Amino acid sequence: MVKFRIRGVLGCALIVFGLAGCEILPRGAAVEREIVQAAEGEQTDFAVHAVTRDFLAVLDDWPNPQPAHLGWIPASGGARTQVIATGDMLEVTIWDSSDSSLLSAPGQRAVQIQALEVAPDGTIFLPYVGDTPVAGMTLQVARKTLHEAIERIVPSSQVQLTMAEGRSNSVDLIGGVGAPGSYPMPDRNFTLLNLIALGGGVQTGLTNPQVRLIRAGDIYGTSIARLYADPRRNTLLRGGDQVIVEEDRRYFLSLGAAGQQSQHRFVQDDISALDAISIIGGVESRRGNPGGVLILREYPQNALRADGTGPNQSRVVFTLDLTSADGLFSARNFHLAQGDLVLVTESPITSAQTIFGLVGAVFGLANQSSGLAD
Incomplete structure (x- = not known):
């Protein structure tokens, strides 16, 4: 027995x-050597680079894998007065103290001419006066111009002028704020932060909110964090501008022996590899290999270089060793790109434990x- x-x-x-x-033992992630050794084959279609201080200097010369960066319009000073533009609606009130007038009835002291829309050629039409240019003028200058024209037919007249902003003197605030809508510009010193404040501020819960400014068919972009930190980004708005506030759409993935296996949004403009490790919950203590953290990235074909100023393969694996001081410092200076995969490999000892x-x-x-x- x-x-x-x-x-x-x-x-x-x-x-x-x-x-x-x-x-073929059951496990939840690859071992580092299984991936890295594959790059030593004669027909491999990916490259492996250890992220060190020396390699970071080389990486600085590589093309930026991020999507095309949207430009921005620097801030500049503007006048604190409104300017009449095409589409604005004017109301002209003519005061006349004479007993006989071409514009007013006997005993009538004021005549109101309402809903005078500024025509595409920048003029408004007044009875007995004809087409009078007002576009591009402030209310004060336009009132004086209209008074001089009316005074020829009504010598004792006084003119009062008010305006309701039209499309050319308004801006649209679309999404991502408390009260989206179309807002009239009170003057030519109306800034982006003024508009966001009028719209009730940025909605809470948006991950790394981004601002998109659409002007004359062009799109400009920045983040709320950069806008708050740099007053030079608080650009002046123009009539017809459209402003969109939305959360950052960029993401990276985490798999393997990580604290979380998921898709993660960019919570700030720049995320280092060390930031990413923190976001994913670190390396799983029971089975993860801190010396074998891999970042998998794909470069477009137009980014490939044969002279060393760029990757020589479209698929690249960056290896991080978080068990050394150089590896930790280098991870803090390695920036993730949209769509990167952070793979935490399993420790070889995990197989032995199994x-x-x-x-x-x-x-x-x-x-x-x-x-x-x-």
Whole structure:
């Protein structure tokens, strides 16, 4: 009976170690050497680079893998007065104290001419005066111009002028704020932050909010964080501008022996590899390999270089060693790109632990069988 038990245990142990040799043990991530060694093949289609201080200097010369960066319009000073533009609606009130007037009835002291829309040629039409240019003028200058024209037919007149801003003197605030809508510009010193404040501020819960300014068919962009930090980005708005506030659409992925396996939004404008490790919950302490963190990235074909100023393969694996000081400092200066995959490989000891667990289970099963046989 003892001989049978020994044979059974040895047979089961051989099966377990055979499984280990075939590397088909159950696990949740690749071991670093499985990926890195594949790059040594003659026909490999990806490159492997260790992220070190020396390599970061080389990486600085590589093309930026990020999407095309949107430009921005620097801030400049503007007048604190409104300017009449095409589409604005004017209301002219003519005061006349004379008993006989071309514009007013007997006993009438004021005449109101409402809903005078500024025509595409920049003029408004007044009875007995005709087309009078007002576009590009402030209200004060336009009132004086209209008074001089009306005074020729009504010498004792006084003119009052008010305006309702039209499309050319309004801006649209679309999404991402408390109260989106179309807002009239009170003067030519109306800035982006003025508009966002009027719209109730940026909505809470947006991840790294981004601002998009659409002007004359062009799109400009910056982040709220940069806008707050740099007053030079608080650009002046123009009539017809459209402003969109939305969360950052960029993301990266995490897989393997990480604290989280998920898709993660960019929570700030620049995310380092060390930031990413923190966002994903670090390296899983029981099975992760801190010396084998990989970042997988794909470059477009037009970014490939044969002279070393860029990657020589479109698919690149960057390896990070978080067990050394150089590796940690380098990880803090390595910036993630849109769509990067952060893969935390398993520690080789995990396979050994799995083997020991299986062996222990086999011996336990053998002991139970022996007990039943006795």
